[in-house]
Amino acid sequence: MNGVERERAVRGPGRRPRDKENKLNGHGIHVEEVPPPTKLNTTITISEPTKPPRPKKMELELRIDDNSKDKDKETLERNIDNVIFGEVTFKAWYPSWYPKEIIGEKALTVGAGDKGGIVVTELYVCKRCFGYGKVLVEWVRHCRCCEREVPGRKVYVHGGWREDDTPRPAVGEWSIWEVDGGVETLFCQNLSLFAKLFLDNKSVFFDVSGFNYFLLVYTPPQNSPHNTTNPSQPPQKQVIGFFSKEKLSWDNNNLACILIFPPWQRKGLGALLMGVSYAIARREQILGGPEKPISDLGRKGYKRFWGAEIARWILERPDDRKKKGKGKGKREEVGIKLLSEETWIAQEDCLGVLRDMDVVERVGGRARVNAGSSGGDGEGKEEKEKIKVRIDKEAVRRWCEREKIKLDRVVTEEGFLPGYAERVEDVEEEGEGGEVEGEAEVDEDEEMGG
Numbered sequence: 001m002n003g004v005e006r007e008r009a010v011r012g013p014g015r016r017p018r019d020k021e022n023k024l025n026g027h028g029i030h031v032e033e034v035p036p037p038t039k040l041n042t043t044i045t046i047s048e049p050t051k052p053p054r055p056k057k058m059e060l061e062l063r064i065d066d067n068s069k070d071k072d073k074e075t076l077e078r079n080i081d082n083v084i085f086g087e088v089t090f091k092a093w094y095p096s097w098y099p100k101e102i103i104g105e106k107a108l109t110v111g112a113g114d115k116g117g118i119v120v121t122e123l124y125v126c127k128r129c130f131g132y133g134k135v136l137v138e139w140v141r142h143c144r145c146c147e148r149e150v151p152g153r154k155v156y157v158h159g160g161w162r163e164d165d166t167p168r169p170a171v172g173e174w175s176i177w178e179v180d181g182g183v184e185t186l187f188c189q190n191l192s193l194f195a196k197l198f199l200d201n202k203s204v205f206f207d208v209s210g211f212n213y214f215l216l217v218y219t220p221p222q223n224s225p226h227n228t229t230n231p232s233q234p235p236q237k238q239v240i241g242f243f244s245k246e247k248l249s250w251d252n253n254n255l256a257c258i259l260i261f262p263p264w265q266r267k268g269l270g271a272l273l274m275g276v277s278y279a280i281a282r283r284e285q286i287l288g289g290p291e292k293p294i295s296d297l298g299r300k301g302y303k304r305f306w307g308a309e310i311a312r313w314i315l316e317r318p319d320d321r322k323k324k325g326k327g328k329g330k331r332e333e334v335g336i337k338l339l340s341e342e343t344w345i346a347q348e349d350c351l352g353v354l355r356d357m358d359v360v361e362r363v364g365g366r367a368r369v370n371a372g373s374s375g376g377d378g379e380g381k382e383e384k385e386k387i388k389v390r391i392d393k394e395a396v397r398r399w400c401e402r403e404k405i406k407l408d409r410v411v412t413e414e415g416f417l418p419g420y421a422e423r424v425e426d427v428e429e430e431g432e433g434g435e436v437e438g439e440a441e442v443d444e445d446e447e448m449g450g
Contacts, residue, residue: 079103080120083197084139086127086238090262096196098123102134127238130190150217150237151187152179155417156276164234172235173219174269176276181244182209191242195259200295210248211256216241216273240264243273245280252288254281258298268410274305275411282344283421289346304405306353309343311396312407314359314389333361333388354389357399361388 079095080103097103103119124139125132129148133139156176159169181188188208220235241260246253255277260269281288294302319332336354340347354360400407 077117078197079118080123080197081118082122083194084122084124085194085261085263086125086143088263092123092197093262094197094200096193098132098193102132125194129187130194132190132193148187150177150215150239151184152177152213152215153417154217155214155420156279156411156415158272158411158415160412160414161417168219168221170221172221174272175217175219176273177215177217179213179215181211181213184213185209188213191239192244195242195257198259198262199257211244211246213242213244214273214276215239216260216269241269241273243277245277249288251291252281252286253291254278254286254288255290258290270301271305271308271410274302278309278344279411279413279416280421283416287340287344287346289349302349303353303356304403305410306345306349307356307399307403308405308407308410309345310339310350310353311357311400311405312409313339313343314391314396315393315407317391319391332391334391336387336389339389351387357396359390359392359395361390362386 076095078092080092080098083090083092098120102123106119120134122136123132123134124136126139126143126146126148128143128146131142131146133142154164154175155178158174162168162173179188185208188211189206191213192208217237217239219237222235241258241264243258244256246256255274258270258273258277260267260273277290290298290302317332336347336350339345339354340350343350351360399405
């Protein structure tokens with residue numbers, strides 16, 4: 001039996017030789033050899049480790065990163081390499097579950113334990129409608145005919161409110177546009193899929209009707225070299241970031257997800273979105289904060305924003321040292337509740353920043369007191385530890401200098417659309433008595449804590 005006959009006997013009739021395996025960029029690439037057909041058919045498949053089972057319902061609303069200890073330590077590898085967004089190209093950071101026409105059926109139906117891998121080298125995204133594709137010619141054809149304007153309505157202009165037909169500053173205009181996810185469903189879905197490329201471990205909902213999206217839009221001046229439209233036409237607006245917010249939040253969250261697109265990061269634009277989210281919540285008389293837990297990157301941004309707001313409040317507060325009895329010359333102390341109510345930052349968010357500033361005072365301990373009368377059941381309860389804020393302006397200034405915190409106001413009330421969220425005014429008129437009672441409670445709490 002010669003060599004050819006021996007190989008056929010081992011393989012059996014009709015079986016093909018085993019796949020040859022090569023290594024390229026860390027992935028196993030299998031080239032399947034087939035008998036010469038009418039057309040040469042070489043199939044290249046990229047071996048991927050198994051992924052966790054795909055959720056039954058894909059979601060497009062992105063939430064703040066779950067930083068809990070129970071989450072999977074092995075982060076999924078990104079499935080898209082480069083993103084071409086208008087005229088700029090940048091790397092994706094995390095996987096996003098685009099339809100099977102883009103990333104393939106296998107990427108959506110992998111098993112548990114698979115960390116994924118690159119399946120799309122270049123993803124083309126329209127900067128107007130966030131439509132997507134992986135064929136350059138089709139994307140160019142789409143961009144030439146896409147006339148999608150920024151949806152929704154403009155609700156805020158940085159530097160002071162102005163209409164679209166009024167002259168803009170020489171540096172252009174930064175504005176916030178509110179979009180209803182229930183009205184502009186497809187746009188919000190495409191935006192969320194795009195944002196997932198830069199947000200880790202998010203939940204994504206196709207049902208975006210329960211959320212409002214607030215787009216950060218830049219409009220260049222008429223004579224800007226970045227204005228690629230006809231000089232006789234208005235400049236083209238560009239969406240460069242957004243935050244989303246639940247229409248009805250049981251936890252009083254003023255923000256669900258926030259993102260500045262990578263080419264425009266590290267320019268202080270995230271603070272603008274944070275400031276607008278708090279300003280809107282203040283107009284709606286809702287004391288809250290971002291959805292918890294917060295990712296490490298988000299926590300750094302919020303720490304700086306909260307620090308600037310709290311430091312400004314402390315430094316602008318008039319000096320009022322105690323001058324009576326033993327308290328002569330002692331720095332003023334205020335309750336954490338008062339600070340929270342005047343800055344519209346939740347108490348737990350204030351505490352972390354105040355501890356960094358080293359201006360937190362603990363008053364009283366956790367002593368047990370008798371809750372019953374003499375001869376009663378004698379049950380005891382734990383007295384709450386009271387926390388006060390020591391007004392130490394020098395310590396706050398040192399902290400701001402060390403952390404390089406700027407105290408300029410990022411958002412002003414003059415920038416909002418006149419009458420926007422004016423239902424807040426009705427609440428203030430009806431609740432004047434309630435506000436007085438609230439102030440009395442704060443004073444009582446301060447007296448107890450002092």
